[in-house]
Amino acid sequence: MIVFDLLCDQGHRFEGWFGSAREFASQRRRGLVGCPSCGSSKVKRVPSATRFSTRTELKNPPVPQKAQPDPQLAGRDPLQLAQVLYSRMLDEILTKTEDVGTEFPAEARRIHYDEAPARAIRGQATQEEHDALVDEGIPVARFPLPPTGRLN
Ligand SMILES: [Zn+2]
Secondary structure (H helix, E strand, O other): OEEEEEEEOOOOEEEEEEOOHHHHHHHHHOOOOOOOOOOOOOEEEEOOHHHOOOHHHHHOOOOOOOOOOOOOOOOOOHHHHHHHHHHHHHHHHHHHOEEEEOOHHHHHHHHHOOOOOOOOEEEOOOHHHHHHHHHOOOOOOOOOOOOOOOOO
């Protein structure tokens, strides 16, 4: 099924569902596509509503936002790019999580079982502790520490 935005000769806009563009053309030719508001079968396809501004907006057309090239990312090779993105992700994690250190497994459990306030935390866990949390259905994610040790 495809949906077409349609406009009748009285200016009514509506949607029509068709099996294919060919089916729409065939139905339209036979006058089977009628406007639900006035019944006119003089209809035509118009650009999809998502790409179509209303009349008031057209007086002040929005200036298309040009994507600014990110100066930190422009012209870098893929490896550098990955490093920049990775360090940004780490920054994101660091600013939005609370460091609970080696208390991490216990605190993650307390949060999971509503014994501690729900919040994003980070910390250390051994492989066994990590596996145990996963086994209990507690959502945890592992991130390798950067070699520079900038987490501390
Ligand atoms: Zn109409």
